[in-house]
Amino acid sequence: xxxxxxxxxxxxxxxxxxxxxxxxxxxxxxxxxxxxxxxxxxxxxxxxxxxxxxxxxxxxxxxxxxxxxxxxxxxxxxxxxxxxxxxxxxxxxxxxxxxxxxxxxxxxxxxxxxxxxxxxxxxxxxxxxxxxxxxxxxxxxxxxxxxxxxxxxxxxxxxxxxxxxxxxxxxxxxxxxxxxxxxxxxxxxxxxxxxxxxxxxxxxxxxxxxxxxxxxxxxxxxxxxxxxxxxxxxxxxxxxxxxxxxxxxxxxxxxxxxxxxxxxxxxxxxxxxxxxxxxxxxxxxxxxxxxxxxxxxxxxx
Amino acid sequence: xxxxxxxxxxxxxxxxxxxxxxxxxxxxxxxxxxxxxxxxxxxxxxxxxxxxxxxxxxxxxxxxxxxxxxxxxxxxxxxxxxxxxxxxxxxxxxxxxxxxxxxxxxxxxxxxxxxxxxxxxxxxxxxxxxxxxxxxxxxxxxxxxxxxxxxxxxxxxxxxxxxxxxxxxxxxxxxxxxxxxxxxxxxxxxxxxxxxxxxxxxxxxxxxxxxxxxxxxxxxxxxxxxxxxxxxxxxxxxxxxxxxxxxxxxxxxxxxxxxxxxxxxxxxxxxxxxxxxxxxxxxxxxxxxxxxxxxxxxxxxxxxxxxxxxxxxxxxxxxxxxxxxxxxxxxxxxxxxxxxxxxxxxxxxxxxxxxxxxxxxxxxxxxxxxxxxxxxxxxxxxxxxxxxxxxxxxxxxxxxxxxxxxxxxxxxxxxxxxxxxxxxxxxxxxxxxxxxxxxxxxxxxxxxxxxxxxxxxxxxxxxxxxxxxxxxxxxxxxxxxxxxxxxxxxxxxxxxxxxxxxxxxxxxxxxxxxxxxxxxxxxxxxxxxxxxxxxxxxxxxxxxxx
Numbered sequence: 001x002x003x004x005x006x007x008x009x010x011x012x013x014x015x016x017x018x019x020x021x022x023x024x025x026x027x028x029x030x031x032x033x034x035x036x037x038x039x040x041x042x043x044x045x046x047x048x049x050x051x052x053x054x055x056x057x058x059x060x061x062x063x064x065x066x067x068x069x070x071x072x073x074x075x076x077x078x079x080x081x082x083x084x085x086x087x088x089x090x091x092x093x094x095x096x097x098x099x100x101x102x103x104x105x106x107x108x109x110x111x112x113x114x115x116x117x118x119x120x121x122x123x124x125x126x127x128x129x130x131x132x133x134x135x136x137x138x139x140x141x142x143x144x145x146x147x148x149x150x151x152x153x154x155x156x157x158x159x160x161x162x163x164x165x166x167x168x169x170x171x172x173x174x175x176x177x178x179x180x181x182x183x184x185x186x187x188x189x190x191x192x193x194x195x196x197x198x199x200x201x202x203x204x205x206x207x208x209x210x211x212x213x214x215x216x217x218x219x220x221x222x223x224x225x226x227x228x229x230x231x232x233x234x235x236x237x238x239x240x241x242x243x244x245x246x247x248x249x250x251x252x253x254x255x256x257x258x259x260x261x262x263x264x265x266x267x268x269x270x271x272x273x274x275x276x277x278x279x280x281x282x283x284x285x286x287x288x289x290x291x292x293x294x295x296x297x298x299x300x301x
Numbered sequence: 302x303x304x305x306x307x308x309x310x311x312x313x314x315x316x317x318x319x320x321x322x323x324x325x326x327x328x329x330x331x332x333x334x335x336x337x338x339x340x341x342x343x344x345x346x347x348x349x350x351x352x353x354x355x356x357x358x359x360x361x362x363x364x365x366x367x368x369x370x371x372x373x374x375x376x377x378x379x380x381x382x383x384x385x386x387x388x389x390x391x392x393x394x395x396x397x398x399x400x401x402x403x404x405x406x407x408x409x410x411x412x413x414x415x416x417x418x419x420x421x422x423x424x425x426x427x428x429x430x431x432x433x434x435x436x437x438x439x440x441x442x443x444x445x446x447x448x449x450x451x452x453x454x455x456x457x458x459x460x461x462x463x464x465x466x467x468x469x470x471x472x473x474x475x476x477x478x479x480x481x482x483x484x485x486x487x488x489x490x491x492x493x494x495x496x497x498x499x500x501x502x503x504x505x506x507x508x509x510x511x512x513x514x515x516x517x518x519x520x521x522x523x524x525x526x527x528x529x530x531x532x533x534x535x536x537x538x539x540x541x542x543x544x545x546x547x548x549x550x551x552x553x554x555x556x557x558x559x560x561x562x563x564x565x566x567x568x569x570x571x572x573x574x575x576x577x578x579x580x581x582x583x584x585x586x587x588x589x590x591x592x593x594x595x596x597x598x599x600x601x602x603x604x605x606x607x608x609x610x611x612x613x614x615x616x617x618x619x620x621x622x623x624x625x626x627x628x629x630x631x632x633x634x635x636x637x638x639x640x641x642x643x644x645x646x647x648x649x650x651x652x653x654x655x656x657x658x659x660x661x662x663x664x665x666x667x668x669x670x671x672x673x674x675x676x677x678x679x680x681x682x683x684x685x686x687x688x689x690x691x692x693x694x695x696x697x698x699x700x701x702x703x704x705x706x707x708x709x710x711x712x713x714x715x716x717x718x719x720x721x722x723x724x725x726x727x728x729x730x731x732x733x734x735x736x737x738x739x740x741x742x743x744x745x746x747x748x749x750x751x752x753x754x755x756x757x758x759x760x761x762x763x764x765x766x767x768x769x770x771x772x773x774x775x776x777x778x779x780x781x782x783x784x785x786x787x788x789x790x791x792x793x794x795x796x797x798x799x800x801x802x803x804x805x806x807x808x809x810x811x812x813x814x815x816x817x818x819x820x821x822x823x824x825x826x827x828x829x830x831x832x833x834x835x836x837x838x839x840x841x842x843x844x845x846x847x
Contacts, residue, residue, distance in 0.1 A: 045422045046446040046675060067828060068795070130606075135596050137530070155600060156809070244538060244805045245599045247798070259794055265418045265440060266791070 039272040045265065059272045069273070072256035073231075075249055079238065080230045082162060087170045088226055091177030092219065096207055098178065099185050111182075114175030125168065126240035129155070133164055161246040168241060180222070181215055188214035220292050221300055228285025231277050253277055365402045366682045367427035369417075371732040372407040377725050382407050386726045387699065387733050395689045401682055421446055421674060428679040429686060431483075431671040431735055434567055435471070436790035438670040442479040443787060448673040448680045451478040457684045464691035464736065471667040474784045481687050483668030486739030486748055487623070489771040490663050491545050494626060495618040497647040499526045507649045511549065511584075514618075514651040518593045521617035528615065533593045535611055535619030537601040538801060540569055543585070544662055545620045548572070548776075549652035550581030554660070559780045560842040564834050565789050566796045570662070570779035573800065573826065574835065577655070579819060585808040586815050599805040608633060614641035618651065623771050627756050627764040629719065634760055648767035663775035668738035690736045699734045702726050714742065716754040745772070783845065788837045792830035799826040 008015065039059055041052040063069050094114070101107045117125075132139045133154035144150040154164045192210050201209070212219075235254040242250025253273060261270025289301050372382045380386070383405040396403040406427040408416045414437055420426035421441060432438055441447050454462060458481075462469070465484055472480035499521060500507060508514040521533040536542045553562070553576045562574035572578050588594050601607055610616050611626075612633055626633040626646060637644050650659045671687060673680045689695060701708040701715040707723040708715040717723050731738070742751050753764045789796075803822035810818040827835075 044444050045418075045441075046444055067825075130600060134600070137597075156597060243600050244602075244798075244801050245809065247802050259798070265422075265437075267422070 036271065036275055038268055039275045041268060043268040043271075045267075055268075059268045060276075063269050063272050063276075068251070068256060071248070072251050072253045075238075076231060076233050076252045076254075078249065079162075079165065079252060080233060082166050083169060084226060084230075086166050087173065088223070090170050090174045092181055092212075092215075094174050095178040095181035095185065095215075096211055098182060099211065100203065100207070111175065111178075114178070116175070117172045118176035120172070122236035122240045125172070129164075129168065129241055155241075155243060156245050158246040158249045161242075162249060165237070165241055165250075169237060181218060184215040184218040185211060216296070220296055224285065224288045224292050224300055227288040228281055230284055231280045363400050363402060364679060364682060365404055366396075366429070366679050366686060367404045367406050368429040368686065369408055369427045369431060370405045371410040371413065371729070373410050373729065373732070375728060377728060380725065382729060382732075385729075387730065390698070390726075391733075394695070395686060399682070399685060401686075403686070424676050426674045426677075428673060428677040429671060429683045429735075430674060431669045433669045434793070435670055435785050436565075436567065436793050438472075438480050438672055439474055439785035439787075440790045441672070441674075442474050442477075443790075446675050447479045448675050448677065449477050449479065450481065450673065450680065450684060453680055453684045454478060454481070457681055458688040458691075461684075461688045461691040461736065468667045471665070471781070472670055472672075480670035480672040481684075481736075482670055483735055484737040484739075484741065485664055485666050485668040486737060486741045487752065487768075488664045488666065488775070488777070489623040489749075489768045490775070491541055491620050491661060492623050492648055492767040492771050493545065493618065493620045493651050494646040494767070495649050495651070496526070496616070497645050498643050499617055500647075502526060507647060508651055509649070510653045510657070511651070515588075518588070518617065519591070522591075522593055527617065530610075530615045531617070532595045532610055532615050533617040534588060535607050535616035536594045536598045537604040537607040538599050538805065539602065539604050541604075541620055541622045542598075542607070543804060544569070545652055546585065547578065547581035548660060548662055549654045550577040550584065551575050551660070552577040552655050554776070556780065557842075560782075561835070561839055563780070564796060564831065564838070565779040565786070566793050566800065568779065571796075571800055573823070573831065582804060582807045582819060583815060585804070586810060586812060589808045590812055594808075599809070612636040612640055614644055620651075624752070624756075624764050624767050627753075627760040627767065629755070629757055632757070632760070634763075635757065646763070648763055648770050650770050650773060658774040659770075660774045660776060661771065662778045663772065665777045665779070665781070669735060671735055687736055690734065696734065696737065696740065700727075700730055700740050711754055712750070714747075714751045714754055719755070782838070782841050786834065786837050786841065788830070788834045792834065796826070796830050796834070799829050799831075802826075 035049065038049060038052075040054060040056060041049070042055045042059075043049070044052045098107055098111065101110075130138070133141075135141060135151050135153050135156050138154070140154065141151040144152070152160060154160050188210065192214075193206060196206050196210060231253070233252045233254050235258060238250050238252045239255050239258070242255070257270045257273050260266050261273075286301070370382055376382050376385065388403070388405055392403050395401070404427075408420075413432060414434060417426065417430060417432060417437065421430075438447070461481060465481060468482040468484050469478070470482075472478055472482040495507065495517075497507075500517070503520055503524060503526075505517055505520060506513075508517045518533040521527075522531060525531050551572050553559075558575055559570065559572070563570045563572045565571070585594075589596075589598075595601070595606070595610065597606070607616070607619065611619060614637065629635075634646050637646065652659065652661075654660050673683045677683065690699070697715070701717065702723060704710060704715065707718065707720065707726055709718050710716070717727065739748070740751065742748055749765060749768045752768065753761050756764045799822075803819070803826055806822050807815060807819040
């Protein structure tokens with residue numbers, strides 16, 4: 001029986017609006033999944049996907065036989081690991097600091113200034129990076145030279161480069177990343193703070209015992225997602241900030257796929273690596289979710 | 302909760318509305334601009350048919366021929382690379398008489414291989430495609446992606462057969478003519494220039510051997526003639542910096558050595574296993590560690606820093622693609638002279654090899670490969686287009702325009718008069734006149750003369766000398782097999798990356814670590830792709846010898 005007051009009937013506009021994003025996901029994310037079979041075929045540009053010959057696991061054998069693949073895999077974990085250790089806590093700390101600010105105006109101002117780097121395209125950042133970090137003529141080294149330090153090969157030595165890579169990543173994402181934590185903090189009951197204050201808790205104690213646990217769910221969720229993403233890495237940052245000298249560390253799976261896929265037209269190999277990434281990523285995310293559920297009771301699935 | 306005053310609320314509402322309208326507006330503009338640029342304007346067939354000298358049989362129905370064109374982002378105002386004076390000329394003189402609508406498809410120059418791969422994969426590539434990368438074209442051919450042009454050329458391409466007689470052979474793979482190979486007129490590849498004023502200050506002669514060049518570089522550094530930022534040797538991570546130096550160290554020059562111990566990456570020959578290659582890199586290592594090169598040279602892949610350093614007067618000497626520095630009043634040489642009073646550059650030959658010769662690379666007479674995708678239905682029209690272009694009057698017009706309007710005759714040569722009209726018609730004539738790379742006036746001397754005439758007067762003799770220099774003891778590269786190698790086509794990008802890694806790591810290593818670093822990087826190169834390529838080269842060489 002059709003109830004005039006049924007949810008669907010009353011809110012049909014909302015459901016209609018949902019159709020657009022659903023269609024987007026279906027067309028662009030689920031639809032192309034059939035293309036995964038390219039990884040099992042000897043893809044010929046001109047024969048198309050269906051007419052290309054099946055080769056079973058040969059493509060994977062080929063890819064796993066490439067030394068470059070393992071280097072790219074190792075580097076992906078390396079860079080993501082460094083990001084996890086240094087760049088994951090950074091927005092949390094920033095959010096905590098911003099939360100403690102009294103002046104609302106200053107808070108708003110600093111938030112705006114901190115968000116801005118997120119909107120700058122990596123290509124532009126790449127152009128700036130040389131001017132700022134070059135070994136002899138870069139701004140940082142020129143300033144350090146005045147105090148008598150350096151010059152440091154920020155871009156010309158692979159270990160220094162790791163520092164540069166992570167730092168730029170933090171600079172770019174810290175503001176934007178803190179939004180979500182700040183939002184979570186608004187959900188913490190203000191009375192808890194007052195009660196703690198009455199009990200004589202110092203500022204640090206208040207942060208440690210109220211603020212952090214208050215956003216722990218958010219932290220766990222984002223941590224799970226981040227771990228699930230360990231095998232995935234953006235293309236822009238390593239490609240643009242990397243260079244020949246630090247290729248040992250800057251070549252990651254995404255740049256590897258770009259080189260052998262788009263630049264040389266070996267689509268089968270590129271698809272195989274992409275499929276590998278997706279499968280491993282799935283295992284990671286389910287694993288992280290399971291562990292999180294077992295230890296803290298919070299999970300996303 | 303703060304109460305928002307009604308007035309403020311209304312203001313907020315209008316502000317919100319305005320912002321969302323602006324965003325929507327920019328979205329619409331952005332999208333529509335893209336569309337109008339892509340759907341290349343098909344010029345309306347002119348009703349007044351121009352008298353064409355060649356009366357060709359016009360087919361019954363009007364067809365469309367799509368031609369690729371490089372987009373360098375330098376079109377004059379009011380024109381696009383797909384709709385300009387030259388495209389109109391082509392439509393009027395080739396399209397209309399043959400009942401063809403000629404449509405141009407723009408491909409950004411720096412992305413050409415990537416774009417071409419995508420277009421071919423999508424089946425939407427234009428009917429006329431081209432590339433300087435023979436490996437890429439060969440890749441398409443082996444995958445069955447190109448039309449066999451042998452018979453079509455015999456029937457519809459008499460002009461191009463005679464004009465491209467010397468270069469067509471480079472487009473024959475496994476006995477089938479897959480591409481029409483353009484003529485390359487100017488074979489000069491690299492030149493080297495030195496700051497004559499620095500030499501004068503130090504009372505030194507122009508160096509003529511590698512040892513003298515080295516000593517001069519040291520003198521430049523010790524005397525800091527370019528200030529604190531003096532860079533004796535301008536060097537970027539690009540072939541025009543390293544090829545001249547490395548090739549001067551190679552001790553083996555036989556064809557056999559080149560077949561068996563070099564690899565071809567793209568269109569360049571890399572003598573990676575030849576005797577002397579390691580010494581060449583070791584020399585670079587020496588220059589680097591003694592502070593004679595820019596410590597950040599490896600970050601300069603597009604050569605922009607090198608150019609900046611040159612025009613700001615910091616650099617003592619450098620090599621470059623043949624004659625980029627001498628041109629009109631905005632050339633590198635002119636900019637340097639403006640920035641640094643008294644500065645001037647002289648062309649010279651810095652590097653001598655084990656026999657005292659100036660062996661250096663030069664081009665083969667083959668230009669770009671022009672091909673037709675297998676899924677194109679306009680192969681005949683495509684060949685007709687190239688055939689039409691291979692006529693003297695057409696080449697003359699597309700290269701120089703009309704006398705008096707776009708060029709003047711100087712000493713019997715047409716010289717671009719740099720007028721606005723000339724800029725509008727000829728700004729991309731090199732990219733449109735695909736059938737030849739450079740204009741042939743009959744002999745090398747005449748050709749060199751013709752290229753230096755547009756150069757600003759005071760640099761003309763220097764430009765000529767530079768070109769003559771680059772032909773001295775030159776060796777045409779790359780050495781050709783009777784077809785491109787599959788492994789080279791497949792691994793060209795990886796090999797170039799690994800070679801650059803080898804070069805950079807070995808050059809930047811401490812002198813004591815050089816051997817270790819070089820050997821490790823060489824092993825990496827060979828393991829990744831080198832061994833496969835050398836094996837295929839050896840097999841093909843043995844097959845050729847039979």
